[in-house]
């Protein structure tokens with residue numbers, strides 16, 4: 001559905017949904033609207049939800065009993081942190097990395113403040129040479145008071161695939177690890193139960209290409225009894241007859257909403273798989289290779305070294321760009337605005353709180369190609385006066 005002439009190099013912020021998926025969503029909505037009472041209360045909704053859940057569980061390697069839909073990763077992170085407030089005591093700590101996505105870091109700050117705990121940010125360098133620097137930085141921030149680690153599987157502004165499995169192996173079960181895997185499923189080979197973290201939340205509407213408004217939360221079996229959605233609804237006292245038990249009942253109904261985005265996940269998985277001759281493993285390989293090639297084009301144009309090793313790159317990558325002469329009060333960085341307005345290129349530019357100060361991020365999905373990064377590099381060079 002992307003409009004003609006606009007170069008969309010920002011799948012990482014808002015994925016482009018395939019038309020086949022949007023058509024499937026329209027068919028789902030038509031069925032729902034034909035007889036809403038029968039659809040929601042007659043078992044049809046629950047059957048379709050369970051079948052979509054099965055598709056997600058098969059794709060991400062989690063069991064269905066521990067897997068629930070949420071509208072997005074932000075909701076998943078909020079649900080877990082709210083549920084953890086009762087175990088946090090004054091002086092306890094929630095550790096995050098300083099590459100953590102702002103919205104989720106805010107959620108950690110609010111949950112901490114409600115319980116007298118505090119958020120500690122581990123200083124992860126950028127540029128960096130190896131994933132071990134991440135492990136060292138996070139472990140250095142963990143103390144005997146650390147109850148929770150909130151860590152991104154793939155960071156947003158810096159675009160790094162984080163060594164989450166290593167951290168989980170060193171910290172669980174004493175520290176509960178909440179993995180914000182917003183970008184991971186569909187971008188990299190990613191198995192939630194193999195990770196071993198207490199909680200994993202992710203988006204389906206990014207790299208899995210479902211309709212927007214679909215994510216999931218998977219909870220490890222020993223943590224399932226005390227997780228609630230941030231919205232309390234019928235399931236709290238058993239008033240939602242979900243066959244899947246207590247956890248499903250908390251999340252399968254949170255008030256009337258349009259569940260069609262969740263239900264498009266099977267169609268999305270099938271549609272994207274069919275776009276590559278090797279299916280999903282081929283998708284992962286191709287988009288990563290494209291992202292690395294795109295990053296190379298930009299690095300050459302900017303005459304700088306890679307800010308992170310290739311093995312920390314999935315399908316998004318950030319490169320430093322020189323600091324801007326602007327007040328910092330604009331919502332959009334002037335380079336990002338110029339790329340959009342003068343060159344019709346969508347690529348985010350983030351302010352970074354330490355040198356190199358500004359990061360330009362590219363994304364790669366199957367609808368992108370290498371010449372597009374060349375066009376971006378030329379536009380960036382023009383805007384930076386090179």
Ligand SMILES: Cc1ncc(COP(=O)(O)O)c(C=O)c1O
Nearest residue numbers: 072073074101152156180182203
């Ligand atoms: C690491 C990370 N976490 C959470 C999110 C939030 O995703 P959503 O807006 O779908 O909740 C993003 C979005 O890009 C992200 O990069």
